[in-house]
Amino acid sequence: MATSSGVGSGGALDQERVQAFLERVITDSGAAVAGLCTSLGDRLGLYTAMAGAGPLTSAQLAARTGLVERYVREWLAAQVAGEYVSYAPDTDTYLLPAEHAAVLADPELPTYAAGFFTAMQALYATEDALMEAFRTGEGVGWEEHSTALFAGTAKFFRPGYAAALVPEWLAALEGVREKLERGARVADVGCGYGYSTTLMARAFPRSQFHGFDFHRPSIEAARGIADEEGLADRVSFEVATAQDYPGEDFDLITFFDCLHDTGDPGGALHHAEEALADGGTCMVVEPNASANAQENAHPVGRALTAASVAVCLPSALAQHGPRALGNHAGEETMREIADEAGLHHWRLAAESPLNRVYAVGR
Structure with a gap:
C-alpha cells in the first residue's frame, strides 16, 4: 500500500481517493489500448460480419471475413473483456448484440461511431x-x-x-x-x-x-x-x-x-x-x-x-x-x-x- 507522503497536497493523502483515481486511470488505459482493437474490428469488417449473424465460433467468423482464425480468436477475447461481444462457453460462440451492431457495424446508421x-x-x-x-x-x-x-x-x-x-x-x-x-x-x-x-x-x-x-x-x-x-x-x-x-x-x-x-x-x-x-x-x-x-x-x-x-x-x-x-x-x-x-x-x-x-x- 502507498504511504501517506502528502506529495503535492501539503498533507496526508486520502488513500481511498488515490485508489479510486488509480482505478479510473487504469480503466482509461485499458480503453486506450482497446481502441486499437475497435479500429481493427471496424476496418477488417469483423463487426459487420457479426452483425445479424447470430452466435459464431471464432473459426466461423474467420471464414466469413477471410482472416486468420488465431488472430480472430484473440480479437474476440478482447471484445468479450470489453463487453462489446458476449460469449457462450457451452457452445464456444460469440455474439454481437444488435444494439452494439447499431454503433459498430453499420455506417448508414446515425448511431455509428467506429470511425x-x-x-x-x-x-x-x-x-x-x-x-x-x-x-x-x-x-x-x-x-x-x-x-x-x-x-x-x-x-x-x-x-x-x-x-x-x-x-x-x-x-x-x-x-x-x-x-x-x-x-x-x-x-x-x-x-x-x-x-x-x-x-x-x-x-x-x-x-x-x-x-x-x-x-x-x-x-x-x-x-x-x-x-x-x-x-x-x-x-x-x-x-x-x-x-x-x-x-x-x-x-x-x-x-x-x-x-x-x-x-x-x-x-x-x-x-x-x-x-x-x-x-x-x-x-x-x-x-x-x-x-x-x-x-x-x-x-x-x-x-x-x-x-x-x-x-x-x-x-x-x-x-x-x-x-x-x-x-x-x-x-x-x-x-x-x-x-x-x-x-x-x-x-x-x-x-x-x-x-x-x-x-x-x-
Missing part, C-alpha cells in the same frame, strides 16, 4: 510533434497527419450529418430549404471528404454546391465520392482556404466543424460576409463544448476537449493566423467574431449532444 477509432491511429502517431509544439508554440498542420485522420474524421461525422443535416439543421434555417428546393448557390467551406456537400446535393438537385478545402488529398477524395454518387452535374470541389475561395452571391455558406480549426476565423467569416448573396445565410456548425472547462466534465466534453489538444488547436496554430480558438471557445466568442466580420445576426438554430448549429447573417 472515431480510425482517426485515433493518426493522433498517437503525432505525439512527438505535439510535444515539440508544446515547447515552441508552433503548430502541427492538418496535412502532417496520416490519411487515417482525414478518412476517420469524415467517417465519424458522416452518420450524424446524414441523420440531421437535411431534416433538422437546414429546416431550422429560415427560408433556406425553400431556396434550395427552387435552386440556390451553396459554398461548403472546409468540406473535407465532401460528405456534407453531397448529402445536400442529393436532397436538392436544383441547387449548385461548391466544396472548398485547403487540403488537396481531401478534395481529391471528395471528387471521387461525388463521381461515384453521380453528382458531378451539381457538385464541384476546389482547393482553397476559408479566406480566399472563389465565387460570390452564395445563398448559403456552410462551415461544418471546421471554423475553429482555421488560423483566422474572423477572416473566414469576413470572406463569407462578402461572398453572401443578399438575404443569404451562413450555417456554422461547431462542437457542443463550453468555454467553461468545468461544464465539459462529461464523456462528450472530454472527447471534444482532448481532440482540441491533439488536432484543433495545433492545426489552427500551424496556419500562423491572428487567432487560434480550439474547439471550445464558446458561443459568446464565436458570436463576437461574427459580429466583427459584419455578420450581426446570430441565432442558435439546432443542437445535438455533439454539435451546436448557428444561423448567421448580415
Whole structure:
C-alpha cells in the first residue's frame, strides 16, 4: 500500500481517493489500448460480419471475413473483456448484440461511431510533434497527419450529418430549404471528404454546391465520392482556404466543424460576409463544448476537449493566423467574431449532444 507522503497536497493523502483515481486511470488505459482493437474490428469488417449473424465460433467468423482464425480468436477475447461481444462457453460462440451492431457495424446508421477509432491511429502517431509544439508554440498542420485522420474524421461525422443535416439543421434555417428546393448557390467551406456537400446535393438537385478545402488529398477524395454518387452535374470541389475561395452571391455558406480549426476565423467569416448573396445565410456548425472547462466534465466534453489538444488547436496554430480558438471557445466568442466580420445576426438554430448549429447573417 502507498504511504501517506502528502506529495503535492501539503498533507496526508486520502488513500481511498488515490485508489479510486488509480482505478479510473487504469480503466482509461485499458480503453486506450482497446481502441486499437475497435479500429481493427471496424476496418477488417469483423463487426459487420457479426452483425445479424447470430452466435459464431471464432473459426466461423474467420471464414466469413477471410482472416486468420488465431488472430480472430484473440480479437474476440478482447471484445468479450470489453463487453462489446458476449460469449457462450457451452457452445464456444460469440455474439454481437444488435444494439452494439447499431454503433459498430453499420455506417448508414446515425448511431455509428467506429470511425472515431480510425482517426485515433493518426493522433498517437503525432505525439512527438505535439510535444515539440508544446515547447515552441508552433503548430502541427492538418496535412502532417496520416490519411487515417482525414478518412476517420469524415467517417465519424458522416452518420450524424446524414441523420440531421437535411431534416433538422437546414429546416431550422429560415427560408433556406425553400431556396434550395427552387435552386440556390451553396459554398461548403472546409468540406473535407465532401460528405456534407453531397448529402445536400442529393436532397436538392436544383441547387449548385461548391466544396472548398485547403487540403488537396481531401478534395481529391471528395471528387471521387461525388463521381461515384453521380453528382458531378451539381457538385464541384476546389482547393482553397476559408479566406480566399472563389465565387460570390452564395445563398448559403456552410462551415461544418471546421471554423475553429482555421488560423483566422474572423477572416473566414469576413470572406463569407462578402461572398453572401443578399438575404443569404451562413450555417456554422461547431462542437457542443463550453468555454467553461468545468461544464465539459462529461464523456462528450472530454472527447471534444482532448481532440482540441491533439488536432484543433495545433492545426489552427500551424496556419500562423491572428487567432487560434480550439474547439471550445464558446458561443459568446464565436458570436463576437461574427459580429466583427459584419455578420450581426446570430441565432442558435439546432443542437445535438455533439454539435451546436448557428444561423448567421448580415
